[in-house]
Amino acid sequence: MNTVSPLLSVSGLHVQFGGLTALDSASFNISPHSVVALIGPNGAGKTTAFNAISGFVPISSGEIEFQGKKISWPKTHELAALRISRTLQGVGLFSGLNVCENVMLGADTQKSSNIFTDLIGASGKSEKRLREKAMEVLSSLGVAHLAERLPHELSYPDSKKVALARALISDPLLLMLDEPAAGLDQGDIDELATIINEVKRNCAVFVVEHHVDFVGEISDQVYVLNFGKIIASGTFDAVKEDPEVLTAYLGSSRH
Numbered sequence: 009m010n011t012v013s014p015l016l017s018v019s020g021l022h023v024q025f026g027g028l029t030a031l032d033s034a035s036f037n038i039s040p041h042s043v044v045a046l047i048g049p050n051g052a053g054k055t056t057a058f059n060a061i062s063g064f065v066p067i068s069s070g071e072i073e074f075q076g077k078k079i080s081w082p083k084t085h086e087l088a089a090l091r092i093s094r095t096l097q098g099v100g101l102f103s104g105l106n107v108c109e110n111v112m113l114g115a116d117t118q119k120s121s122n123i124f125t126d127l128i129g130a131s132g133k134s135e136k137r138l139r140e141k142a143m144e145v146l147s148s149l150g151v152a153h154l155a156e157r158l159p160h161e162l163s164y165p166d167s168k169k170v171a172l173a174r175a176l177i178s179d180p181l182l183l184m185l186d187e188p189a190a191g192l193d194q195g196d197i198d199e200l201a202t203i204i205n206e207v208k209r210n211c212a213v214f215v216v217e218h219h220v221d222f223v224g225e226i227s228d229q230v231y232v233l234n235f236g237k238i239i240a241s242g243t244f245d246a247v248k249e250d251p252e253v254l255t256a257y258l259g260s261s262r263h
């Protein structure tokens with residue numbers, strides 16, 4: 009029996025876009041310091057689940073609890089206060105800011121608004137501390153030497169690391185990664201797996217991913233979504249043999 013209280017508990021989540029049911033009674037739990045993968049065919053509702061948790065889309069019904077407290081429609085600064093951070097599907101860096109500044113913006117919106125002030129002139133202790141922290145995180149991911157570069161000067165794998173650094177600077181308890189391995193080659197994916205195993209010592213990781221071997225390597229628990237419904241959950245080895253999962257992957261996708 010699992011006696012650890014979940015860090016994140018989602019139950020009966022329902023999200024509707026007009027006539028389309030993107031999530032249909034989806035329920036899942038994430039334990040502290042675990043790596044949980046949410047997988048499923050294109051259009052299954054994975055990003056929508058992330059968006060619902062982080063307040064980007066409204067939910068029609070269901071409950072989301074973080075550390076035993078109900079959350080709904082959290083604003084960005086509330087997510088930071090809860091210590092939930094996420095990366096976006098793709099990269100999503102601010103093109104006009106350098107790498108270090110992009111990472112500093114992940115700290116939280118209260119501090120980030122100070123950074124904007126600092127960037128246009130005044131500087132302060134908080135800005136210096138944040139800059140140091142950003143450099144620490146960049147360094148831990150092996151990309152501190154890129155701190156002064158602009159996003160368009162980065163290779164794709166490096167820009168993904170910067171996006172990850174931006175999510176890590178707030179010392180999250182829950183890190184949500186939407187397709188962190190997309191577009192990476194095998195060497196970069198192996199490096200990412202090592203990073204996730206390190207990160208897990210400090211926080212839980214909720215990851216949406218299509219790279220099946222990578223999911224198998226990093227996950228403690230896997231949930232499979234298809235047409236908005238969770239059709240299987242368990243260890244990777246268990247769900248990969250599940251006939252309904254095999255059918256979902258071989259069969260229909262919305263795109």
Ligand SMILES: Nc1ncnc2c1ncn2[C@@H]1O[C@H](COP(=O)(O)OP(=O)(O)OP(=O)(O)O)[C@@H](O)[C@H]1O
Pocket residue numbers: 025028030048049050051052053054055056057097262
């Ligand atoms: N803001 C929105 N408005 C209308 N429909 C949406 C919106 N966001 C997602 N959808 C639809 O909801 C369904 C689920 O989309 P979602 O992006 O969650 O899928 P996904 O599992 O992340 O897919 P992928 O693996 O391709 O990223 C799709 O049919 C999508 O077109």
Ligand SMILES: [Mg+2]
Pocket residue numbers: 054055056097
């Ligand atoms: Mg998606």
